Amino acid sequence: MTTSPIERAADSFAAELSRRRVERGMTKKQLAARMGFDPSYVSHVEGRRHRPTEDFARRAEAVLGASGAIWQRFQEYDELRQARAGAAHRDPPVPEQWMPPGTGLIVEQETATLAFHDDAYRCVIRRALYNAGTEPVTRYLVRIAVDRYPNDPARSNRHHRENPLTFAELDLQAYCDDQGNREPMEWRKKHDRDAFKEVWLLFENSEGRFPLYPGQRVTTEYSYRVSQDKWGQWFQRAVRLPTRRLALRLDLPLELDPQVWGVEISLSAEEGPLRTPLVRRDSDGRALFEWSTDDPPLNARYRLEWRYRAQPPAPPPAPAEPTPRASDRMRAAGIVQLGAELLRQPARQFDLPRDEATARDVVARLRAAMDRLAELHPFSKGVGLAAPQIGLPWAAALVRPPDRDAEPVVLLNPRVVDAALETDEQYEGCLSLFDLRGLVSRPLRLDVEHARWDGSRVITSFELAMARLVAHEVDHLEGRLYVDRMDPDVPLVPIEEYRDSGNPWRY
Numbered sequence: 001m002t003t004s005p006i007e008r009a010a011d012s013f014a015a016e017l018s019r020r021r022v023e024r025g026m027t028k029k030q031l032a033a034r035m036g037f038d039p040s041y042v043s044h045v046e047g048r049r050h051r052p053t054e055d056f057a058r059r060a061e062a063v064l065g066a067s068g069a070i071w072q073r074f075q076e077y078d079e080l081r082q083a084r085a086g087a088a089h090r091d092p093p094v095p096e097q098w099m100p101p102g103t104g105l106i107v108e109q110e111t112a113t114l115a116f117h118d119d120a121y122r123c124v125i126r127r128a129l130y131n132a133g134t135e136p137v138t139r140y141l142v143r144i145a146v147d148r149y150p151n152d153p154a155r156s157n158r159h160h161r162e163n164p165l166t167f168a169e170l171d172l173q174a175y176c177d178d179q180g181n182r183e184p185m186e187w188r189k190k191h192d193r194d195a196f197k198e199v200w201l202l203f204e205n206s207e208g209r210f211p212l213y214p215g216q217r218v219t220t221e222y223s224y225r226v227s228q229d230k231w232g233q234w235f236q237r238a239v240r241l242p243t244r245r246l247a248l249r250l251d252l253p254l255e256l257d258p259q260v261w262g263v264e265i266s267l268s269a270e271e272g273p274l275r276t277p278l279v280r281r282d283s284d285g286r287a288l289f290e291w292s293t294d295d296p297p298l299n300a301r302y303r304l305e306w307r308y309r310a311q312p313p314a315p316p317p318a319p320a321e322p323t324p325r326a327s328d329r330m331r332a333a334g335i336v337q338l339g340a341e342l343l344r345q346p347a348r349q350f351d352l353p354r355d356e357a358t359a360r361d362v363v364a365r366l367r368a369a370m371d372r373l374a375e376l377h378p379f380s381k382g383v384g385l386a387a388p389q390i391g392l393p394w395a396a397a398l399v400r401p402p403d404r405d406a407e408p409v410v411l412l413n414p415r416v417v418d419a420a421l422e423t424d425e426q427y428e429g430c431l432s433l434f435d436l437r438g439l440v441s442r443p444l445r446l447d448v449e450h451a452r453w454d455g456s457r458v459i460t461s462f463e464l465a466m467a468r469l470v471a472h473e474v475d476h477l478e479g480r481l482y483v484d485r486m487d488p489d490v491p492l493v494p495i496e497e498y499r500d501s502g503n504p505w506r507y
Contacts, residue, residue, distance in 0.1 A: 009077035036298035104133015115251035136211035164194035174222035352455035386476035420445035
């Protein structure tokens with residue numbers, strides 16, 4: 001049977017991926033763990049059952065160190081795919097500085113040190129970086145999160161609302177060390193929340209720019225300070241880039257008699273103790289704790305926790321007056337809330353046109369619920385509602401655009417068939433966990449196949465805000481919530497702290 005050029009290009013990518021994996025002596029399961037994918041997905045790509053995506057290709061290139069070969073095979077395939085789609089429907093070009101997690105950049109060594117002096121913690125992160133990609137790196141993202149009372153989220157949220165972390169007090173400093181030449185690095189804010197900050201570290205300063213080109217290495221260091229009243233007794237590192245070696249160091253006053261332990265969390269396992277013990281040594285009035293690991297899997301988190309046995313525990317807070325929660329209003333409006341088993345089950349597909357009467361009844365009940373919700377909240381970003389959220393196990397959803405006068409889109413048995421390579425991050429809410437907001441990456445265009453009442457199917461393309469809203473509802477029908485798509489190191493934001501309520505998403 002004759003194969004098309006695009007099929008041959010996809011086969012070439014799969015063959016290159018398999019060859020490089022075998023050369024590195026890695027199983028599909030090991031490669032998937034390092035890339036942050038499910039093992040079955042790697043098997044499907046190598047078996048030609050799934051076509052490669054840009055994110056998959058970049059991560060595979062970075063993890064396998066294929067000198068650009070895997071990326072080149074993907075580009076050959078993608079050019080043919082784009083050509084077939086036609087110039088009018090091509091995805092927009094990826095911005096030069098766009099850097100999703102795992103793209104080309106490898107951390108060959110990370111050393112994270114936390115020291116307690118004078119009622120404040122000083123954190124220093126030092127990384128030896130290697131650009132294994134095909135494009136120059138001009139910036140990369142770092143995150144700073146604090147949690148004063150990690151075992152009491154409500155108390156911690158109140159505390160940080162009343163005592164927000166500020167950039168001024170952080171005293172954030174960054175440097176780049178290239179063969180002995182130490183250069184300051186400028187940085188730029190991305191997100192500024194009461195207990196969470198994101199900044200871009202820039203490979204530039206007032207004297208000029210110094211991109212990290214493919215094949216080059218450099219060591220970066222950034223540090224910041226957080227007072228004791230805002231830093232709980234925990235220190236966590238999340239693996240967001242392919243990392244060869246990770247080392248954690250904790251430097252605490254010996255006079256406080258610190259007791260330290262560690263836990264690790266990965267995509268494939270529940271929280272458990274560190275696989276190897278911490279190493280402790282005492283010197284000059286300090287208790288030093290060290291721990292390291294080689295080749296940690298992507299998205300794994302390693303956390304050190306401690307208590308000071310020579311310091312009495314903090315007194316419990318005075319009971320706060322109970323205030324009505326946003327989720328209580330949603331529950332009163334008939335919206336199923338987080339924890340319900342129905343939200344975690346794939347919805348039942350309609351057999352159309354046989355189930356047309358049932359489908360029309362479900363959609364009518366969704367419309368009635370959406371009308372009730374409009375009286376409770378303005379939904380300036382638009383709103384979606386899936387049948388499981390009103391207690392119905394069917395694959396139906398309504399999505400209303402940000403324009404409140406627009407007619408909601410009806411989705412029956414929806415299925416995503418294509419998505420743009422370009423993504424963006426925005427804060428999302430959910431009617432089923434309305435007390436919180438979370439930062440989620442979504443494609444800027446989504447093609448969705450869905451059913452009409454008579455059982456025929458149509459493909460509709462959604463862009464920007466509607467693409468995000470539709471993706472959120474399709475997730476609901478697959479038993480997935482937006483928190484499942486969040487970076488594991490990014491905290492949820494209480495609605496009281498979220499500052500963009502009433503404003504549309506910006507593009």
